[in-house]
Amino acid sequence: MIDSSLAASYHRGHPEHFATGFAESCVRKGHPARVICHKRHFADFSCAVPVVPALSASLHDRSSNDEYDGGLDDFHVFESRFVEDLLASGETVSAGDLILMPTASARELAGLGKWLCHLGTPVRVAAIFHWGNARSLNAGTLDAALMRRAGRSIKAARPVEVRYTATTVELARALSGPLDQKVDLTTSLTFLGAMSRKSRQSERKRIGILGGARREKGEDIIRDLIGRALADRHDIEFVVQDHRVPQGDPSMLAPESPRVTLLGGWLDEDDMQEICGTLDLAVLPYERQFYGDAVSGVFTLMSGFGVPCIVPSGTWMSRRIQEGEAAGIVYHGDDAQAVHAALVEALDTLGPLQNASAEKVPQWRSKYSAESWIGTLPGMETLPSRPSAYR
Secondary structure, three states: OEOOOOOOOOOOOHHHHHHHHHHHHHHHHOOOOOEEEEOOOHHHOOOOOOEEEEEOOOOOOOOOOOOOOHHHHHHHHHHHHHHHHHHHHOOOOOOOOEEEEOOOOHHHHHHHHHHHHHHOOOOEEEEEEOOOOHHHHOOOOHHHHHHHHHHHHHHHOOOOEEEEEEOOHHHHHHHHHHHOOOEEEOOOOOOOOOOOOOOOOOOOEEEEEOOOOOHHHOHHHHHHHHHHHHHHOOOEEEEEEEOOOOOOOOOOOOOOOOOEEEEEOOOOHHHHHHHHOOOOEEEOOOOHHHHOOOOOHHHHHHHHOOOOEEEEOOOHHHHHHHOOOOOEEEEOOOOHHHHHHHHHHHHHOHHHHHHHHHHHHHHHHHHHOHHHHHOOOOOOOOOOOOOOOOO
16 A cells, blocks of 8 residues: 555544554455555554555645646656655565555556556556546646546556546546546545444533544534534533644634533544544534535544434535435534534434434445445455454
8 A cells, every 4th residue: 555645744634544444454354465655754653564654755745836837847746756765665566466545646646657667567556536626637637637647657557457436426537537447436435443332421412523624624613613502502512623733732623611622633543433432423514515525534434333413415424314324414504503503403303313323333334334345446355354353
């Protein structure tokens, strides 16, 4: 597995979650595996398989801010550096190996193709695309041209098999043109550990607002929402994560209150899943435009632990609830008042919501765990699984 954002100090969360889950899955299934990641602050990251801190640039780095040809400069500079770093690492591959890029970009995919051409060994390749404006991949655009170069670079390495996937339907369709092959939809990149419910000292209903704090995740309305809810109900408390502040520091995301627990920094896998086992509800006040088709890792995790969620209409999350795959409340407004009304509705029907969510957990885990999805990757289905001792 190769991920240049992994172990880079300024970008954690999903990359680490997927890498540790992938590594543990390989161990359980008897697949020898290793992870190639960023050089920066390597000591902050570890997983169940050997880790090679070889890459000197993250896919988020930029070499130029020029509005006309900066994207072209970035492609050439970081494609070359990616190849140089892989060659300098001394890593090799065996025929039929699977190379997985869980956060793919055109420049690194192109670099991977050149590295594989240098090694001259036919392998399988799987790449997952997360970001990008689908319209920017129309024929004649720079992004489409660079993605076409990346696809050709991979084909030049004569791989045994190639599988491209994307986290939204729109992006998958847009990528299929420049990559010149079908791009599948990624069902889930969320690993779900063992189910457990944790005892709590408080009798209050515990509501979680977790994940990276960003504009598209509703940071502009969260403080107002919490203030309204605390004033309205005395039987609730909140657990709020703000990865931007150190543990113990105040945050603009949530008011200081004995009924608000603020979690600073990034949470490791065990801590995140342990917190899920203490929640009665989760609130995801996300932007519709961004999450229309986008798979939400937090929602996938909560639903896999039987935690009902409050989500905006017109999103991938709301469709899962409306189609009966998960349990929760769907709201239609855009402000804190709309989310607060949905929260009140959820609290008033909490018992039935929790029962419905618990009933849906087995089927949800079967369909939306990344463990199941990984088994469909080229070559991953060929080795028998060993009994799981995961968490």
